[in-house]
Amino acid sequence: MTAGPWAIAQKAASPKTVTKGKPTADSKSVEALTAAALPSVVVIKHFGRDGKEDGVGAGFVISTDGLIATSLHVIGEARPIAVQFADGTQREVTEVYAWDRKFDLAIIRVAATKLKLPALALGDSDTLKQGAAVMAIGNPAGLRHSVVQGVLSARREVDGNEMLQVAIPIEPGNSGGPLLDMKGRVHGVLTLKSALTANLGFAMPSKLLTALLDKPNPVPMSRWLTIGALNARDWKPVFGARWSQRAGRVQVEGAGQGFGGRSLCLSQKPVPARPYEISVEVRLDDESGAAGLVFASDGGDRHYGFYPSAGQVRLTRFDGPGVYSWNILKQMPTEHYQPGEWNRIRVRVEAERILCFVNDQLVVESQDDGLKKGQAGLAKFRDTRAEFRNFRLGTNAMAAASTPGQNAPGTNVIALKERARALELEARDLRRAAAKLHRETVQQELVKALGEPEAKIDLFHATLLIARLDNAELDIEPYRQQIAEMAREVAGKFPKDADAATKLAALKEYLFAENGFHGSRSDYSSRANSYMNLVLDDREGLPITLSVLFMELGHRIGLNGVNGLPLPGHFMVRYAPGDGAEQIIDAYNGGRTVSRTEAQERVIEATGEGFRDIDYRAATKREIILRMLRNLLGGIRADDAPVDSLRYLDVILALAPDGVGDRLSRARVHMQMGNSAGAKEDFKWILDEQPAGVDLERVAELYRSL
Numbered sequence: 001m002t003a004g005p006w007a008i009a010q011k012a013a014s015p016k017t018v019t020k021g022k023p024t025a026d027s028k029s030v031e032a033l034t035a036a037a038l039p040s041v042v043v044i045k046h047f048g049r050d051g052k053e054d055g056v057g058a059g060f061v062i063s064t065d066g067l068i069a070t071s072l073h074v075i076g077e078a079r080p081i082a083v084q085f086a087d088g089t090q091r092e093v094t095e096v097y098a099w100d101r102k103f104d105l106a107i108i109r110v111a112a113t114k115l116k117l118p119a120l121a122l123g124d125s126d127t128l129k130q131g132a133a134v135m136a137i138g139n140p141a142g143l144r145h146s147v148v149q150g151v152l153s154a155r156r157e158v159d160g161n162e163m164l165q166v167a168i169p170i171e172p173g174n175s176g177g178p179l180l181d182m183k184g185r186v187h188g189v190l191t192l193k194s195a196l197t198a199n200l201g202f203a204m205p206s207k208l209l210t211a212l213l214d215k216p217n218p219v220p221m222s223r224w225l226t227i228g229a230l231n232a233r234d235w236k237p238v239f240g241a242r243w244s245q246r247a248g249r250v251q252v253e254g255a256g257q258g259f260g261g262r263s264l265c266l267s268q269k270p271v272p273a274r275p276y277e278i279s280v281e282v283r284l285d286d287e288s289g290a291a292g293l294v295f296a297s298d299g300g301d302r303h304y305g306f307y308p309s310a311g312q313v314r315l316t317r318f319d320g321p322g323v324y325s326w327n328i329l330k331q332m333p334t335e336h337y338q339p340g341e342w343n344r345i346r347v348r349v350e351a352e353r354i355l356c357f358v359n360d361q362l363v364v365e366s367q368d369d370g371l372k373k374g375q376a377g378l379a380k381f382r383d384t385r386a387e388f389r390n391f392r393l394g395t396n397a398m399a400a401a402s403t404p405g406q407n408a409p410g411t412n413v414i415a416l417k418e419r420a421r422a423l424e425l426e427a428r429d430l431r432r433a434a435a436k437l438h439r440e441t442v443q444q445e446l447v448k449a450l451g452e453p454e455a456k457i458d459l460f461h462a463t464l465l466i467a468r469l470d471n472a473e474l475d476i477e478p479y480r481q482q483i484a485e486m487a488r489e490v491a492g493k494f495p496k497d498a499d500a501a502t503k504l505a506a507l508k509e510y511l512f513a514e515n516g517f518h519g520s521r522s523d524y525s526s527r528a529n530s531y532m533n534l535v536l537d538d539r540e541g542l543p544i545t546l547s548v549l550f551m552e553l554g555h556r557i558g559l560n561g562v563n564g565l566p567l568p569g570h571f572m573v574r575y576a577p578g579d580g581a582e583q584i585i586d587a588y589n590g591g592r593t594v595s596r597t598e599a600q601e602r603v604i605e606a607t608g609e610g611f612r613d614i615d616y617r618a619a620t621k622r623e624i625i626l627r628m629l630r631n632l633l634g635g636i637r638a639d640d641a642p643v644d645s646l647r648y649l650d651v652i653l654a655l656a657p658d659g660v661g662d663r664l665s666r667a668r669v670h671m672q673m674g675n676s677a678g679a680k681e682d683f684k685w686i687l688d689e690q691p692a693g694v695d696l697e698r699v700a701e702l703y704r705s706l
Contacts, residue, residue, distance in 0.1 A: 123185030289384025569606030
């Protein structure tokens with residue numbers, strides 16, 4: 001497990017207090033182990049925005065000064081957290097010290113006390129042998145500090161992660177608890193319940209905690225509560241449930257407090273005079289549930305709703321809090337709704353009628369006029385988990401949904417995919433056509449975006465287009481709004497007449513100390529680290545993506561002289577203020593300042609060659625995008641090639657058509673795919689241009705063979 005080139009491990013805040021190594025005592029009885037471990041095991045509760053308990057899990061103390069290990073899903077994102085010890089005392093959680101979404105691990109810190117907390121020793125999980133006796137402590141089904149014994153059944157790969165399979169019943173509430181050997185050492189963090197049998201569970205190896213301790217990304221609780229939170233200027237949840245925002249989508253889970261488990265999320269945009277329209281794309285995880293649009297809402301129990309439910313669509317009017325105030329105006333099945341897929345639902349509210357559409361097909365018409373005006377937004381019912389995207393409110397929601405440059409390409413892809421589903425005999429060809437159309441459209445957008453003069457190129461937008469190349473469903477606009485909001489938050493930390501040093505300090509504090517942005521520790525080559533939307537969502541990335549984020553925020557707050565420094569193997573930021581000393585900033589390692597001498601040593605270490613002037617010049621925006629694309633190309637696994645390789649090579653050559661090596665690579669990919677015409681085209685370009693350093697006779701031979 002590597003953290004990437006030149007990773008500079010940040011020291012844990014109190015490394016000496018983390019207990020590691022072998023205890024001197026021999027194996028103990030379960031009773032003795034339980035008595036020794038219980039003071040270190042805690043109950044972790046997280047709460048909904050209504051202040052009510054929303055979930056219970058476990059955790060355990062790993063440092064005497066207040067660090068507690070658990071599972072990430074136990075603490076939840078943007079959730080208040082409470083920690084209770086076995087003696088009943090509670091401690092305030094002051095920060096999330098480190099977390100890793102891929103491994104479902106988190107370390108939190110509780111408020112310091114005069115007395116040191118009892119910490120469990122971390123064992124070497126690689127040494128735990130199959131068949132070894134183990135025990136676990138947790139809170140299954142809310143039964144606090146329960147103990148169970150079993151054995152290590154095997155080591156398994158689950159979703160690409162090495163995990164410890166244990167013959168132990170793991171129930172909700174066990175997650176985050178310690179898996180102990182019979183000497184009281186922690187070898188794993190309980191995380192999953194098996195779907196096959198109640199007496200089978202999994203734990204993440206304890207060695208993964210070491211990476212979090214060595215390179216933490218502390219976030220104060222005040223900031224943690226903003227991760228995934230809805231922007232209060234845009235949305236107002238009503239009646240509880242857990243509303244959040246991620247990847248440009250609004251998500252909801254958990255039952256609401258209204259009748260029928262109802263919960264609303266009301267848009268704060270003003271509703272136009274009639275006629276007006278609202279629309280959204282919605283996807284349900286369980287078609288027996290219900291989720292969709294609300295309108296004419298008084299902010300409480302009175303509103304209209306239009307939504308899919310149990311395989312039908314329903315238009316309802318709620319006149320109050322109970323069942324007797326619930327009016328089903330229309331309910332009917334429709335062939336236009338696609339279960340399990342994204343479906344666009346739209347409502348047009350006119351002076352004397354309400355028109356309801358599913359995937360642009362009129363399915364319901366009503367003359368009901370019980371509610372005249374009010375807010376519009378989203379709704380869900382019962383325990384449904386649902387996600388929404390592309391919410392529109394205006395005089396013509398369809399026009400808004402087809403704004404050129406952002407959603408038009410996606411709309412074409414969706415149309416092709418819908419037709420593919422309807423005409424199964426043509427499905428394969430149509431899906432290929434949809435993917436090809438999407439790739440070509442994004443490629444054209446990137447070429448156009450980078451064709452502007454350097455000063456006018458929107459680098460942040462271009463990085464999002466890279467992500468959209470691989471994710472046709474990505475909505476770019478929410479991330480453009482997010483970085484604008486981030487810039488406003490940073491700018492709010494210093495006066496308008498602040499000097500450059502003050503702005504730079506505020507930017508570093510905001511990104512790395514307050515919000516925990518950090519370099520990838522465990523899966524450096526993951527594509528997620530190259531997608532700017534996921535870097536913002538997960539606060540984790542590569543040197544180049546974190547540097548771009550640093551640079552783009554710097555430009556937006558008026559910090560002049562911030563540019564990309566394309567050092568081989570490790571991209572950095574070059575800051576050259578007009579009235580001060582030049583700095584090299586390593587955004588991958590918490591914004592650390594690196595001397596030029598150290599940078600030179602790193603280049604020599606990475607390349608084996610001396611430091612060249614070209615390594616120290618500012619990278620152009622086109623060069624940055626090309627480097628990001630080549631990172632993605634270099635990270636492709638053999639089982640992904642050659643289709644993925646071709647996608648990146650096509651864009652690279654569209655941006656830099658003179659790349660000889662890229663031409664040869666693409667020709668080889670075309671040959672792998674049996675596309676002789678494509679390979680011949682690239683070979684012919686090389687033969688026509690006759691670039692130096694290429695075996696032209698071999699190229700001519702390959703060309704003739706095709």
